[in-house]
Amino acid sequence: xxxxxxxxxxxxxxxxxxISALPTERGAPCPGRTADxxxxxxxxxxxxxx
Numbered sequence: 717x718x719x720x721x722x723x724x725x726x727x728x729x730x731x732x733x734x735i736s737a738l739p740t741e742r743g744a745p746c747p748g749r750t751a752d753x754x755x756x757x758x759x760x761x762x763x764x765x766x
Contacts, residue, residue, distance in 0.1 A: 730754045 719730075732752040739746050 724756070728756055 719727075730753070731750050733746070733748045734751045735746040735748040737747050
């Protein structure tokens, strides 16, 4: 997935979640686990993690 550079520059955390089922009710989040994580410290370089 590619994100616009302007959006990534101001983003601190992005988590990609593998959805395991549909939400149980309207407006509820989809259940799933974090598949990947990207963190950015504004005063540091990028810090990949999981």
